[in-house]
Amino acid sequence: MKSIRVTTRGGSEVLTYQDEPKPDCSPECVLLKVIAAGVNFADIMQHQGTYPLQLPLPYTPGMEVIGVVEAVGADVTNVRVGERIAAISFAAGGYAEYLLIKPEQIIRIPDTLDEHTVLALLIQGLSAYLLLDYAARIRHGESVLIHAAAGGVGNLLVQLSKLMNASDVFGTASTEAKREMIKNWGCDYAIDYTDPKWHETVLQITNGKGINIILDPVGGSAIAQNLSCLGVEGRFVSYGWLSGDYPSLTTAQCQKLLFNNQSVSGFAVNVVMEHHPDIVDTALTQLLNWVQMGKLTPILGQVFPLKDAAVAHAAISARKTTGKVILQVG
Ligand SMILES: NC(=O)c1ccc[n+]([C@@H]2O[C@H](COP(=O)([O-])OP(=O)(O)OC[C@H]3O[C@@H](n4cnc5c(N)ncnc54)[C@H](OP(=O)(O)O)[C@@H]3O)[C@@H](O)[C@H]2O)c1
Missing domain, CATH: 3.40.50.720 (NAD(P)-binding Rossmann-like Domain)
Incomplete structure (x- = not known):
């Protein structure tokens, strides 16, 4: 599969587009075919080496995705192949064609909402x-x-x-x-x-x-x-x-x-997600409701193809973007 890899800390040039093996779906996991990944400023600080919780090298950036369930592990019962779901993964890995997640990371989203709007409501929303x-x-x-x-x-x-x-x-x-x-x-x-x-x-x-x-x-x-x-x-x-x-x-x-x-x-x-999942659920429900009612309209900024993740990061670092920046994967 295609993915973005970071093998050394530095500026946006350290993001490389390359082939990686597609992950196998283990019994306790869900394999997601990624449609799009959200870009967050923390993704930039991570490869710059200025983020306090450093991911060990090498890694694939990307903490939020929307995708379609490609495979479901034998122990997982709460999701089926073909469902469109979102996920937040602070362990990263979202800038890739496939992402392995745990069932508790699944975020259910209304069918009516477009992928980019959903991504804007995850970490930033x-x-x-x-x-x-x-x-x-x-x-x-x-x-x-x-x-x-x-x-x-x-x-x-x-x-x-x-x-x-x-x-x-x-x-x-x-x-x-x-x-x-x-x-x-x-x-x-x-x-x-x-x-x-x-x-x-x-x-x-x-x-x-x-x-x-x-x-x-x-x-x-x-x-x-x-x-x-x-x-x-x-x-x-x-x-x-x-x-x-x-x-x-x-x-x-x-x-x-x-x-x-x-x-x-x-x-x-x-920290709120870890200690107060109920508060986070209420927040997401309210955000989704407001969007569906037309009261909240996340501003969608530039969309880059996955291969141009480095260009997306450079644009954010140079303060050239507004609203939500997205990587289109599938
Ligand atoms: N603590 C948390 O849980 C949490 C969660 C999400 C995000 N955040 C933080 O919130 C901030 C915004 O995140 P975001 O993902 O929404 O990014 P973003 O706002 O889409 O992009 C960064 C923006 O910050 C402004 N900025 C000010 N000083 C800057 C500088 N020295 N370099 C670059 N940009 C600068 C720029 O706007 P102007 O040109 O108008 O200044 C730029 O467009 C980040 O610091 C991020 O780490 C924290």
Whole structure:
């Protein structure tokens, strides 16, 4: 079968398209013929060597797929050959024509939804929903600031904030074209966070009150600007380090948190999936319902053939993509 292999850490050039043996379906597994695989920023950090949970080399990237069941192991009873299902696999392997999964990884999806929309709702969709509902515990009428709002997680955060009754939604993006897009998706204010004084703009718009919830995948030194525009009882959730660095807090910043009843917390979707599968099921059901009702429309970005996985990764790294990036496999 064709697959993408990573044999050494480095930039997108380390992704090679090659032939691998098709996996045999063991008794406790399900063999999936992959239709399409979702690309996540974590796939990039994995081969760059900046992801904390490093997959051992060599490996095939790809943590989410949609496909058709090709074979079912003798011990598996909850799925049949020919069913179209989705799966999340933090052990990766999705950038390939076939993927072996465990029955508990099966995600059932409505027949009516197209493959690319389903992929947008998996890691990125669940992360966006859980960031707002589980991590930040959004309440009716609160304001939200979404960094990297034009991205895969970001576009869904913008739309979900409104569906979860946020008041003002602020989004940040690096270019004018992206800022125009995020306004079209529902942002009330589109902020240029390449301007080092972006936080002053946010404070001006909020009449000095600041924001209730800030969702941050960027990290690094921007923590100072973020905390300066976090309102009383505000929640700042860190869920990525696109800048290459984690945020670090000074004593003065900790003091300000304490005297303003503010919190700083972290979020990792895999931890919620491991410890609270019921919460994740509820989130996915709600996401699927909203999409079927026409209330939520994941923004679908570029689609690349499997062989061009390196091109897809380079485009995301260069900040040239918007919405969900997909690899078409079958
Ligand atoms: N903790 C979790 O459970 C979890 C789950 C899913 C995703 N994440 C994190 O969420 C973030 C977004 O993931 P995604 O898959 O949805 O990616 P993405 O948003 O589709 O792509 C990354 C976007 O981030 C922005 N960005 C800001 N600084 C950047 C930099 N230094 N280099 C490259 N891009 C930069 C770019 O938009 P601009 O040009 O507008 O800045 C870029 O388009 C990533 O950090 C990812 O690791 C975390």
